[in-house]
Amino acid sequence: MTPDLQLALELAEKAGKLTLGYFGRKSLQVFSKRDDSPVTEADRKSEELIRQGVTSRFPGDGVFGEEFDERPSGNGRRWIIDPIDGTRSFIHGVPLYGVMIALEVDGALKLGVINFPALGELYHAEIGAGAFMNGSPVEVSAISETAAATVVFTEKEYLLDPPSTHPIDQLRIDAGLVRGWGDCYGHMLVASGRAEVAVDKIMSPWDCAAIIPIITEAGGCCFDYEGRTIIDGVGLVSANRAMGGELIEAIGKRENAG
Structure with a gap:
């Protein structure tokens, strides 16, 4: 496992735990963005946690997330973040939301991590190394009809x-x-x-x-x-x-x- 993947997994798990602290909370604050899509305080705090983790470890890397302005890359590396994918599900107490982190290097995607903290499912993949859920390999089906x-x-x-x-x-x-x-x-x-x-x-x-x-x-x-x-x-x-x-x-x- 590369240092990049280790960091992505570490931050996805930490952000996932953070979101669980807000999940199902009746007092959850929900705001509307310019496109009328919802965003919560959990979305913003989750992205802040991931951004801080990336910039402290790799200060030259770019960060592109849903909730805040892009931090330009100085070295061809860009982390792409969705702090809560499925915000509407999250707001309604449906556990099918995920924390998503990807790394792009020179325009090509290198790895992806998706954590479903309310389900206890953590997926990851690094190009050329296979795909995994909770450490076990996963693969697509063979159904063709x-x-x-x-x-x-x-x-x-x-x-x-x-x-x-x-x-x-x-x-x-x-x-x-x-x-x-x-x-x-x-x-x-x-x-x-x-x-x-x-x-x-x-x-x-x-x-x-x-x-x-x-x-x-x-x-x-x-x-x-x-x-x-x-x-x-x-x-x-x-x-x-x-x-x-x-x-x-x-x-x-x-x-x-x-």
């Missing part, structure tokens, strides 16, 4: 009227089981082989960065609605290798036809 697949999603925009004909959105009709287990939790269901596809139509870089290394090292693939593996694209899809390959091919055909 859509009719046998479990598909999970986050946004209500998934239920459009009239329905979207995009290959990803079409899964809500064709999949064997469709459920709304959203945010980073849904993507980790794919990483651990408990679901085949996870869909988020609206994502920011801090929502994506920690997910991609874990899914990739678990044997799956991540891509946006245009079939690109980037952290600032149009949404994010995690999938096992078989179904992901078919979806990317279908997206390509759609783009070429359009």
Whole structure:
């Protein structure tokens, strides 16, 4: 385990413990950001803890988080943080929220850590070293038939009227089981082989960065609605290798036809 991964795991666990101190608290303070999305005092304190931990250990590294201004990198290394992914779940006392930390080096994602403190599940992956949950290896499923697949999603925009004909959105009709287990939790269901596809139509870089290394090292693939593996694209899809390959091919055909 590299010093980078050790730090990410250490900070994810510390931030997770901090958030549990606020979880389920009736007096939790909730504020609205400029985009009308909610943020809590727990989000801010969690990000402050992680930022302080990174800058004290690696003062030249950049830090890019959801709640505060970006600290520019002086060496090509940038930590990407979502202090509480699934803030709405957190506010409502639903334990499916995660603390997310990723490291990007010279524009390429190097590692991802996602801690679900209320569930006791800690996922991590470093490129080339496999994916793990609580120290045990995880891998995506081998299911290739859509009719046998479990598909999970986050946004209500998934239920459009009239329905979207995009290959990803079409899964809500064709999949064997469709459920709304959203945010980073849904993507980790794919990483651990408990679901085949996870869909988020609206994502920011801090929502994506920690997910991609874990899914990739678990044997799956991540891509946006245009079939690109980037952290600032149009949404994010995690999938096992078989179904992901078919979806990317279908997206390509759609783009070429359009």
